[in-house]
Amino acid sequence: MTDDTKPKSPSEKILADRRKFMQRGAIGAAAAAGSIIAAPAIAKTPKIKWRMQTYSGAPLGAHVIKPQIEAFNRAAHGEMEIELYYADQLVPTSELFRSMQNGTIDAVQSDDATMASPVDISVFGGYFPFSSRYSLDIPALFSYYGLNEIWDEAYSEVRNVKWLSAGAWDPLHIFTKEPIRSLADLKGKRVFGVPTAGKFLSQYGLIPVTVPWDDVEVALQTGELDGVAWCGFTEAYEVGWADICKYALSNSITGAWCGSYFANQQSWDKVPPHLQELFMATVDQSHYYRNVWYWGGEAKLRVEGEKLELTSIPDNEWQKVLADSAVYWDKIGKTSPRAGKVVQAYKDYAAVMEKAGYPYR
Secondary structure, eight states, rough: OOOOTTTHHHHHHHHHHHHHHHHHHHHHHHHHTTTOOOOOOSSSSOOEEEEEEEEOHHHHHHHHHHHHHHHHHHHTTTEEEEEEOOTTTTSGGHHHHHHHHSSSSSSEOOTTTTTTTTTTTTTGOOTTTSSSTTHHHHHHHHHOOOOOOOOHHHHSSSTTTTEEEEEEEEEEEEEEEEEEOSSGGGTTTTEEEEEHHHHHGGGGEEEEEEOGGGGHHHHHHHHHHHHEEEOOOHHHHSSGGGGGGGGOOOSSSSSEEEEEEEEEEHHTTTTEEEEEEEEEEEEEHHHHHHHHHHHHHHHHHHOOOOOOOEEEHHHHHHHHHHHHHHHHHHHHTOOOHHHHHHHHHHHHHHHHHHOOOOOOO
């Protein structure tokens, strides 16, 4: 029996269907991008070349950015080409910001916190505890509650860096080799994860551990790590962590990862307006595709995936976590006037969503 004919497990079927969706999404992105710029008969200007690095490793990067970059390159008709690199391939993730700022790389896809952006709002990038419940919360906050203007203002104060756009990724769950059924079970767990969420969870005894992304699987196998708090079900299955971790905490720390696109300012300024518009159009298409891909796939893997047993922390204990997050928000809000504006936007948004009720909350 060949690999193509043998029965697939539930998770294999789900991942296969999602890869078909990725292919359709890439075609749609190319069509949308191609409608913006007519193909010139001959490119009369020298080709612009960018090197871009994403926070993501190659397996997930094939979904969260590769279709967009391929679509852009096709639609640019030889006027510009972006070479895409994955986590740590050119520079370590912790050096992404500085490398982009000095022009070693031209563009970055990452969250602010993971790449240590030197701005007073970097803590809100990635997984800020309970800042969102659903993926649409992120673009709504940026579009209707002033976060677009706040991010643009913050990065305009940083030399040679252009913030371009923010979007949503997957929710944050904790995946471990031993079950978590109470807050006490977090104590002593060595977990790979994003900085802000890890710092927040450390008050319950969880130990945040930083290793290169490509080393996570081996660190889980050797016992250096007890789990990951880096992603949702999609990435855990896609990159193989679900083959090692046996349990998934159903309590979500945050409803969606908040990530952004950035560019070296000089590199961006060298791109003609029509190609800037083309790039931003493919970014928007990537945001749309990613929202649908995660929203549907996360639910199917959570319900139908066979590799992870769901556990939960009791409601009475979880209410303490929610209360602690409110204290954490206020603490972060006092770090700078701009951080205070972000926290107030979160509070205003949460109040509106609660009053709106179903289907918002």
